[in-house]
Amino acid sequence: MNMSLIKRDLKLAARSGGAWLLGLAFFMVFLTLTAIALGGDANVMRPLAPALIWLAVILSAMLSFSSVFMSDYADGTLEQLKLSKISMLSLCASKAAAYFIMAIAPLIIAAPIAALAFDLPSQVVWGICFSLFFAAPALSVYGIFASAVMAGRGASGFLVILITAPFLIPLLIFGVAAVDSYVQTGLSAPEFRALAGLSLIGSAIGLPAAAAALNANLE
Amino acid sequence: MLEFGKDAIFIWGAYGISAAVIGGLILRAALMKPHD
Amino acid sequence: MISYLANPKRYLRFARYATPVFGIVAAIGFVTGLYLALLASPEDYQQGHTVRIMYVHVPAAWCAQMAYTALAMASLVSFIWRHTLADIAARAFAVPGAAFTFLALVTGSLWGKPTWNTYWQWDGRMTSVLILLFIYIAYLAIWAIIEDKKHAARLASIFAMVGFINIPIIKFSVDWWNSLHQPATFSSPGAPGSSSEILLPLMTMMVAYTALFGWLSLRQITTEVLRAQSARKRQNPGAKVTIEAVDA
Numbered sequence: 001m002n003m004s005l006i007k008r009d010l011k012l013a014a015r016s017g018g019a020w021l022l023g024l025a026f027f028m029v030f031l032t033l034t035a036i037a038l039g040g041d042a043n044v045m046r047p048l049a050p051a052l053i054w055l056a057v058i059l060s061a062m063l064s065f066s067s068v069f070m071s072d073y074a075d076g077t078l079e080q081l082k083l084s085k086i087s088m089l090s091l092c093a094s095k096a097a098a099y100f101i102m103a104i105a106p107l108i109i110a111a112p113i114a115a116l117a118f119d120l121p122s123q124v125v126w127g128i129c130f131s132l133f134f135a136a137p138a139l140s141v142y143g144i145f146a147s148a149v150m151a152g153r154g155a156s157g158f159l160v161i162l163i164t165a166p167f168l169i170p171l172l173i174f175g176v177a178a179v180d181s182y183v184q185t186g187l188s189a190p191e192f193r194a195l196a197g198l199s200l201i202g203s204a205i206g207l208p209a210a211a212a213a214l215n216a217n218l219e
Numbered sequence: 220m221l222e223f224g225k226d227a228i229f230i231w232g233a234y235g236i237s238a239a240v241i242g243g244l245i246l247r248a249a250l251m252k253p254h255d
Numbered sequence: 256m257i258s259y260l261a262n263p264k265r266y267l268r269f270a271r272y273a274t275p276v277f278g279i280v281a282a283i284g285f286v287t288g289l290y291l292a293l294l295a296s297p298e299d300y301q302q303g304h305t306v307r308i309m310y311v312h313v314p315a316a317w318c319a320q321m322a323y324t325a326l327a328m329a330s331l332v333s334f335i336w337r338h339t340l341a342d343i344a345a346r347a348f349a350v351p352g353a354a355f356t357f358l359a360l361v362t363g364s365l366w367g368k369p370t371w372n373t374y375w376q377w378d379g380r381m382t383s384v385l386i387l388l389f390i391y392i393a394y395l396a397i398w399a400i401i402e403d404k405k406h407a408a409r410l411a412s413i414f415a416m417v418g419f420i421n422i423p424i425i426k427f428s429v430d431w432w433n434s435l436h437q438p439a440t441f442s443s444p445g446a447p448g449s450s451s452e453i454l455l456p457l458m459t460m461m462v463a464y465t466a467l468f469g470w471l472s473l474r475q476i477t478t479e480v481l482r483a484q485s486a487r488k489r490q491n492p493g494a495k496v497t498i499e500a501v502d503a
Contacts (some may be wrong), residue, residue: 162393170428216409223304226369233365248474
């Protein structure tokens with residue numbers, strides 16, 4: 001993990017005129033459309049809310065994956081980084097950290113606001129935030145992996161989604177379940193441990209795989 | 220046809236589509252040309 | 256054995272006799288298996304004749320998973336040793352594997368309708384097989400989209416390995432999820448007992464499907480190996496020497 005790389009990504013995002021907010025915008029649009037489609041009845045939506053919010057997070061994340069390495073590959077920065085002493089593994093870890101800050105953290109912050117829209121009790125809101133937090137490393141890492149595989153290819157959005165979807169499904173399963181369990185048993189619920197485990201395994205697999213994919217793309 | 224009762228169409232459907240897909244795979248492989 | 260076969264010449268010699276062997280085993284297996292499955296086996300006590308669908312569903316599902324394992328192993332070899340034959344093998348396993356996955360889903364669906372009056376159920380096994388189909392499609396898409404095939408092979412092998420490690424995780428998650436949301440009685444059509452009358456057609460079809468997979472893969476690998484060889488020969492013809500004059 002390289003602090004200067006993370007700072008660079010954050011600075012670029014800040015200067016990009018809000019492009020990094022795409023995920024957040026999709027998140028809000030998706031939930032609004034969902035509420036409208038379901039008729040706006042709080043009694044109908046309340047039990048579905050954890051699932052819908054999780055769905056919104058996963059979909060909005062999948063949309064933002066393809067852009068992770070896109071500009072760096074296009075302007076040659078990636079090749080420069082490879083020539084420098086920075087390992088691809090360190091680069092991927094930094095990218096994952098930056099992605100978490102720019103893409104996931106805003107969603108975790110926005111989730112309570114979304115929960116308001118569904119008239120959720122505060123316990124459920126905490127459950128959603130915690131479950132997203134525990135799942136965030138895996139989510140970020142698999143996104144970096146898919147983006148690394150498709151680095152430099154033009155219209156690769158759909159393939160990035162196809163690549164990540166199978167690996168995000170366990171996160172979705174345990175994430176939604178964790179929200180329900182949090183209400184009963186708090187953070188000691190086994191689902192949080194499952195999410196933590198998924199994040200650890202995901203990072204252990206995904207980061208080296210992403211580094212290997214970047215190396216393959218830069219050969 | 221063999222007497223499979225009311226569910227015959229499902230059985231024939233399953234075997235039929237299996238035969239179709241497997242037939243397609245075999246055709247695809249047969250048309251490959253290993254020039255020996 | 257893998258390093259023995261890695262030499263293309265040795266592989267070709269092996270394939271020369273192995274391919275027809277697989278082919279014949281598959282042919283005999285299917286003829287016998289179909290006879291046993293459709294004619295010479297009894298109906299099930301509970302499911303009636305629909306149990307016969309099991310004889311095409313279970314072998315397809317087994318081949319789907321075995322094909323992916325083979326694909327992942329070939330990808331590992333390809334990634335570590337950068338061996339063209341491993342690339343060719345991994346790619347050869349993918350199309351039949353995906354086809355068997357599709358068949359497993361369709362036959363499973365047709366088995367479900369007469370059994371519980373629904374074409375699809377989000378139960379553990381069917382959901383896992385559906386996710387496996389997504390993984391196959393993504394793998395094939397990587398090969399299709401990336402023009403430089405050596406490059407595609409590298410990326411595809413990385414993806415295949417990540418997918419392989421994830422499959423037990425996905426299976427575990429989906430089974431756990433299914434146990435939460437479905438009442439315990441809602442399980443996939445189970446193999447109704449293990450009487451030999453059921454096992455014999457099932458095992459015969461398993462052998463037939465597996466041999467077929469072997470035959471299909473060998474055909475594609477052999478074709479690709481020969482194609483790669485002739486391409487190389489065209490690029491590097493042997494040196495030509497002409498003698499212009501001989502001084503006595």
